[in-house]
Amino acid sequence: MQSTATVLVYSDNASTREQVRLATGRRPAADAPEIEFVECATLPAVLTELDRGGIDVCVLDGEAVPAGGMGVCRQIKDEIFHCPPVLLLMGRPQDAWLATWSRAEAAVTLPVDPVEFAGALAALLRSRSAVEA
Numbered sequence: 001m002q003s004t005a006t007v008l009v010y011s012d013n014a015s016t017r018e019q020v021r022l023a024t025g026r027r028p029a030a031d032a033p034e035i036e037f038v039e040c041a042t043l044p045a046v047l048t049e050l051d052r053g054g055i056d057v058c059v060l061d062g063e064a065v066p067a068g069g070m071g072v073c074r075q076i077k078d079e080i081f082h083c084p085p086v087l088l089l090m091g092r093p094q095d096a097w098l099a100t101w102s103r104a105e106a107a108v109t110l111p112v113d114p115v116e117f118a119g120a121l122a123a124l125l126r127s128r129s130a131v132e133a
Helices: 014-024 043-052 069-079 093-102 114-132
Strands: 004-010 034-040 057-061 086-090 106-109
Touching: 004 014, 004 043, 004 114, 014 034, 014 114, 034 043, 043 057, 043 069, 057 069, 057 114, 069 086, 069 093, 086 093, 086 114, 093 106, 106 114
Parallel strands: 004 034, 004 057, 057 086, 086 106
Antiparallel strands: none
């Protein structure tokens, strides 16, 4: 597995971005790479970072405004060639069907539960490295 991974975190809420950073720590699991974060508060910033490349996983806030993470996920899955896997943050567990509609690979509820979030992020990083191998 690579030594570092870049995770894009999209939320208009600085507190949500901080929850993601704190739940991840330096690495989400012992067998996962160390994490470098790229934080975005707007959709144009997300698209710019994805166009640059080098993003291993996207964490998108489904409750962000004006562009919610579910719609952003669906858009990038349609528009970005080799789109990285997406971990969606949902406001309610009942919104899991919307996460499926958006084509997110994983979803967890807000507020961020550190154990659940780190497990989901580590699984996406493992699957990403298995595909690249």
